[in-house]
Amino acid sequence: MAAVCALAVVLALLLPRTQAAGDGSTGTGSPGIAQGSPARAEEECTDPEKQTLSPSGADGPTIEEIKNRQGEKRKLVVGVDQNSYRWGYRNPNSTGTAELEGFDIDLVHRIAEDILGDPDAVQFKAIPTNQRIPAIQEGRVDMVVRTMTINCDRLADVAFSAPYFKTGQQVLAPKSSTVEGYDDTLADRKICTAEGSTAYSTLEQGQKEGDLPASADISRTVPNQLDCLVRLQLGEVDAVVTDGALAASQAAQDPTVELKGAAFTTEYYGVAMKKDADDLVRRVNQILVDYRKDTSGGWQSSYDKWLSATLGAESEDSEPPAPQYLRKS
Template sequence: MRARRLRAGLKGWGGVGAMAAVCALALAFVLLLPRTQPHATGDPAPGGQRTAYATRAKADTCKDSEAHNRSLSPSSADGPTLGAIRSRGYLSVGVDQNSYRWGYRNPNNSTGELEGFDIDLAHRIAKDILGDENKVQFRAIPTNERIPAIRSGRVDMVVRTMTITCDRLRQVAFSAPYFLTGQQVLAPKTSEITGYDASLAGRKVCSGTGTTAYDHLSADKKNGRLPASTDIATTVPNQLDCLVRLQLGEVDAVVTDSALAASQAAQDPAVALKGTSFTREFYGVAMKLGADDLVRRVNRTLEDYRKDGGWKESYDKWLSATLGRESSAATPPTASYR
């Protein structure tokens, strides 16, 4: 009965039926996106392998609260990875196509092109490296495939609301941070859940596989911050699938980045953010370990993107309606390099 009432009350993009259709279309796009053979992103410069080992060694001593300050300083200098990209003629970028206002296919856009804050950033990086913002090939990457896609060479980078953490720094390289966010709870407006607190006792909570949201849920169940009766077993490959589970009444709440939660609340007026963000996290552009020239070039782009107003213009276009013009997220984070 509760599930039927919830389904009746949820509107979104036409309710559950429309959302299911959107998800089906998303799967079709994933299958239809052009495939190429994995390509090399360029051999490391002399000593590059040692640099990768050094990066991992430093990551072993880092704290998650400081992980966003461990990227390389900006540079426009060429290198083997940049040379390989230019020789190929396009930048390969792993993105989301289901995150409203971040990386998504707007059903009202007849071209079917990807739109959103992360998509704008990917176009800007392509323009700075190749002189043409359209010389970019987008690949739809599920949440749990972001790191494997980078390490296997399927993509040059991932621009997909990816939080910088110490564990991830052992596996991939990150740019300086380009967005401030934090974890938050999303639940039906009528729910008695009040946030990341005791109100989650006995509740089913959904999170994305391999996300920082699940990491926090798992750790906090062990350390007692979350009630022992909170069920966190439901995980999904794509974070948006949690919203569908919520709409279907299969879970009681979702834990995800506040930036993504706000966008999902905008999609579906029957759900709302509960409580406040309970972590402080930063998104970064993820790249292959040892691709130092590419990391430095992306950091140069981010510096320019902040200074010339491109970042703010993109934020105002895509995110201000859901996150606000005066929120802490409305200002690009200040970069600090190792």
């Protein structure tokens, strides 16, 4: 345990905190399955994962601006995670510059290849969870591909693609813990979540609605999701709540922890972009259609490479639903 903890701390300290390549987290919850909105969906927002534009391969003003960048700046600028194992991370065992790799990173390369003709025409920017939306709104990135849940609150600030992955909130705790999942066993426990994540909003809403014991301490928030694993290893918190997809990867990094109980929300990851970048949203949706159809180097191939070891060989539970495009403008 001490060795694993030390390794996690070292990795966390070694990871760059600025650009060069990313962070993530993700709904409401009773022990049943709930929609992954940080709060109850407002009446005017239903099925947030369907509130996107229909696919198109056409260029528009946003894409033209990206294509018109000159020299070394002619790249797609993408906010990503760099410390989520198998999603967006720097492999310390790789040779050379320890380039970013993972499921989200594969998707970024596919988008860059389609728009700029070069899968490596990407400038990665590492952004903490609570900076994902500001980074888009302030124009620091063209998009965020960083295990980002589509929900109603976020749709007020950014536009999303159709879903590219299905997951749900789960509890991560030491194997020796008496915590059993999202239930009364979390009473009097210190729970870690990432700032700006839907995990925190889920717990906050859960306490308001009585689904989570009022005595559970949900104040232990951190900038990056990996920091929760470190705090769990150090004994500073009793449990972590995050997306099951991310929690499974963290359990693979530390054999002393495990997922507790089933997922208690249903959530979908999407690519986030500026609200007025309609042409880019449509283009990404077209890329996702083609990516899912590609049997040799597309979605399934990326899943098999990065996620099958932690989520299982069968990908059905992680596959997003057939996309619906209900947003008209």
